[in-house]
Amino acid sequence: MVRAPCCEKMGLKKGPWTPEEDQVLVSYIQKHGHGNWRALPKQAGLLRCGKSCRLRWINYLRPDIKRGNFTREEEETIINLHEKLGNRWSAIAAMLPGRTDNEIKNVWHTHLKKKLLKTNQPDSDTKKCSKQRIKSSDSNSSTITQSEPASINFPENETSACTSSSDFSSVEQSKNMDMMTIKSEHIESLETIVPEIEESFWSEAAMDDSPSSTMPPSLTLKNELIVQNPIQSVETFQQGYDFSNFLDDGMDFWYDLFIKTEESTELREF
DNA sequence: AAACCATCCAACCGCCAACAG
């Protein structure tokens, strides 16, 4: 079977999207949803192929997209999950609300991979302590800038020592380090969770059924069970899609998740 | 100031699985 090309040869535009095109796409999806990506550009009056529209929407225009640098917690999550899941970017993205697989993939290739290579070098001073590796010019911010030479490889036997360092003296920072330890120690448990999720658990109907919904299709719950999405509190998850406080909520969620992991293997029921 | 180089990231490409007819 010879596959038809994604885009018609004639008349369809490629390359960067203009603000006007973005506006057209957003307006159309807000009004009509995206039932059929292939038909969408024609109906919306866009000279793009459906695939391009879909990519643009998912990776850039979706209202729940989170912009800006990745937080340290997010980077840790990516590294830990990548260790267990490999290059399954979409699976990793499912654990990071507001982040796309494409974005995570980019961050991994351009940022995290290099950091890991650096820290995994045997004769490295960076092994001594995370304190030296995690530089924070702004102690109130957990955001890692792109130029920051931080490592997120956190050997378990180092985290406690570094928690007491001056760089991590605040309560929040201690909490961060605790979370790192917990993630490291319990990542095996996490691995056992993910494969158990049935595909049917998630619904893609939200956007089509209720265009005003702020719940992204990929995260729509069919059931009341909380399984995926560790960066979000149970309460928030059940009530709606609001990541405004995802960081703090996420901390508690990870805590709850892994503490419960220790107590019981029945993780799906809270 | 210009040339060169490195990095980033949005977008594209090709493949595959699921699904409908």
Add this chain to the structure above:
DNA sequence: CCTGTTGGCGGTTGGATGGTT
């Protein structure tokens, strides 16, 4: 089953940008 269509995924590319020489 078979075939064609569609959506989704991971790998890759190339233009833009910033830094260095």
